[in-house]
Amino acid sequence: MPSRTIGRCKGAMLSEYYNRTVRRRQSKKRPSLYTMDRSARPSIRQMDEVADGEEEHQRLLVMELQKTSGTQRIRLLKSFPLNLQVKRELRTMTLDINSLWKNANPCCSSITDCIGMATHKCWLSFLSLLCTLRPWHLALKQIGGRFGSSVLSYFLFLKTLLGFNIFMSLLCLLFIVTPQAVHPHNTSNPRSFTSLEILTGAGYFTDTVMYNGYYSNITLNEGCSPGHNASTCPDAKPAWLPYHIPLAYLFTIGLVFLSTCIILVYKMSCSFGDSFRVGFFSGALALKVFSSWDFKVNRIRCVQRQKENINMQLKELLSELRTDRRPDLRKKMQTVCIHVFSWTLCLASWLGSAVAVYVLSEHLYKDNRARMNSETDLEVEAKLLLLPSAVSLCNLLLPYLYHALGLWELLDSPILEVYIAICRNLMLKIVILGVLCYHWLKRKANHSEYKCWETLLGQEFYRFVIMDLIFNLLDTLFGEQLLRLIQQKRHKNKKYRTEFDIARNVLELIYGQTLAWLGVLFCPLLPVIQTLKLLLLFYVKKASLMRNCRSPSKPWRASHMSTVFLTLLCFPSFLGASVFLSYTVWSVTPSKSCGPFRSLNTMYEAGKLYVRQLEVTNPRLSWISWIHHYLWENTLFIYVASSVLL
Known part of the structure; x- marks a missing residue:
């Protein structure tokens, strides 16, 4: 397959380039020429041949990298076993003007990429804004x-x-x-506000929507209310x-x-x-010591x-x-x-x-x-x-x-x-x-x-x-x-x-x-x-x-406190209010x-009365009375629903 051939070719060039780079580093660590005998010194001709070979392999590697797309090129450079300086040099060599023009994506593709990147950036900014908008x-x-x-x-x-x-x-x-x-609805004797109502809740607040006694027992969007005469x-x-x-x-x-x-x-x-x-992680202390710092702060x-x-x-x-x-x-x-x-x-x-x-x-x-x-x-x-x-x-x-x-x-x-x-x-x-x-x-x-x-x-x-x-x-x-x-x-x-x-x-x-x-x-x-x-x-x-x-004075980890608070809120508090x-x-x-x-x-009779009136005034909604009779007033259905809920 051509792709496998290219891959093997890249691998061979990469290994050869890597080996030569390592040898070049090792040659820099050799002792000085002044400390060596004249017969043991390498000749300048051999050094020129080694440098020419390195340049040739480097040129071939750059040519292979230029044939790939930008994303694949970055991925290959990341996978190379080279230091960061060599990778930067290779990336600079591959960014040739002619190669960029040759391998450039269509105009629509670049616009789509820009729109996608802008959308992604806006989404990340929105998420960070939501985090900051969380109350307290x-x-x-x-x-x-x-x-x-x-x-x-x-x-x-x-x-x-x-x-x-x-x-x-x-x-x-x-x-x-x-x-x-x-x-x-109109009140018979409206009371004046004396500012004591803020503490007592009585007086002016008595005949307002604050309390149950103010609300009426009528039907709002009905043609005639129950208190009206049908002839009107x-x-x-x-x-x-x-x-x-x-x-x-x-x-x-x-x-x-x-x-x-x-x-x-x-x-x-x-x-x-x-x-x-179950099976809670026991190494929380070591994790907190070595991995708890956020370096982005x-x-x-x-x-x-x-x-x-x-x-x-x-x-x-x-x-x-x-x-x-x-x-x-x-x-x-x-x-x-x-x-x-x-x-x-x-x-x-x-x-x-x-x-x-x-x-x-x-x-x-x-x-x-x-x-x-x-x-x-x-x-x-x-x-x-x-x-x-x-x-x-x-x-x-x-x-x-x-x-x-x-x-x-x-x-x-x-x-x-x-x-x-x-x-x-x-x-x-x-x-x-x-x-x-x-x-x-x-x-x-x-x-x-x-x-x-x-x-x-x-x-x-x-x-x-x-x-x-x-x-x-x-x-x-x-x-x-x-x-x-x-x-x-x-x-x-x-x-x-x-x-x-x-x-x-x-x-x-x-x-x-x-x-x-x-x-x-x-x-x-x-x-x-x-x-x-x-x-x-x-x-x-x-x-x-x-x-x-x-x-x-005695620090302790309140891992179960929220559970205890919710339990107390549910059973003595909410359950007692529900029973009342x-x-x-x-x-x-x-x-x-x-x-x-x-x-x-x-x-509770308000529901029964409404269902009866609904059967008389609007027969199309008789299915509501069926639901009320066979489901809502059925003890078995309430028992099953309570079991599923609990």
Whole structure:
């Protein structure tokens, strides 16, 4: 074959050229001619013959290279066993004007190559721009390099919650708030804005799209609404698919929870796969030492950040290899006694918090009923802040007690210390929210003196979210600053800083997200408020972290922390909110005078009523009633769908 002949010819010329080049290098290393005898000196004629032979082989090799295309020529030059200087000389010799003109590609081909290269360059620039546009990319790298992966896991978890709330906000705004805002109804007694509504959520906000009680139970794109007389619009044609506000309200909330469940389960599975991977590579320390530096980094600021990041990661990896001595019997008995006392004190705090919240809520409920008509609206709204303030104060002070108990226990493992603190804070949140949910469903949802209990519950959730934000900001801006000053006074060191309490801050995020999930049925704009709250918390927490906190004294690699956070978010938080809302939709009777589910026995009946009306007004859509009857109300189908989802 001709190609094989050319290949062998190139190989022969290349080997000969390489051998002659090596011999020429070796000849340069020979001793000087002055140190040799006259008879042993080589003749000038022999040197000329060797040089002529080298030039001939070099010329033949250049001619062969000129016959190839540009891409093939570059590939061949890279594969030659020559040094870089010789390769440059060969490339310069092959770039002859005549050969370039002879082997030049057509005009269209060069234009296509230029367009392709420009497109590829634009695509790479776009990808780099997307990387820089990722929210908080540089801030997260700075936090991870300075404080380690344990503190970074908190901010990554906050970013995850922000994504959930943005998704919920978009769905609620598109399918619930916007249709009702486009078709508002007139309020009988509009209230003036007094600025106290920002804290209480009552007053001016009561008759707005913020709460469930404002929404109507009509069909928007129907020829005649249910409240109209049929004689006023006899020629009205039914819409292809009427937009029924009660059904849209119920389906949107269901879609929010279903989508959140799918995304949450998917993120949990990915996190479990990353954290508990089978056959995990054990040479991570050697890989981090020899292969972790990015040589493309050239800015001083980026270099410093990368040095801090690698330094912290090496400390975390070395902390896992550290082996501690086993304590003696006396030390073990002392540790057991301390743990028993600590857990007894924690149990007492949980029971005391539950009793205090229940007694205060019952007292405020009875006092509100007794003085409902004797006080002004301003005094009533001011008293509404007592219960959220008391609960937020309890959530603020007791975690400091748990943190002090953790310091007193002197646990050797920082991971175990964080897990115990998370467990104690989690039990506190569960107890408080359980008592509050019982109070809301028992006292407000089942009493007829409240004309619109959905709006009252929406206002309660709004106040709890706002109070939680205020107390978080006060704790971050003043509490951590005061704690740092106390520690500096104690240690007599002006540069002393405290450590970031991961467990307390993470449980605060889970508590706030649980409130958002519980209240989205009664306050459709609550996810928007929660989104703004998380945005504000990120920047405030980051500023306080840089100013008041230091890196952990015992560096540890938080490889499983994100998995633990997502698990706590899923099972106690999301599952509890789903059970609460499911019970409300299927069992609690809606208000008779307000809301999209008025005059219904349960909220779930809105779907049945819509299907019946659809069969009468639009027979073409009778297949929807078939789906509702044989699939949606079929227990076997729901069981199979739940099994597939889980």
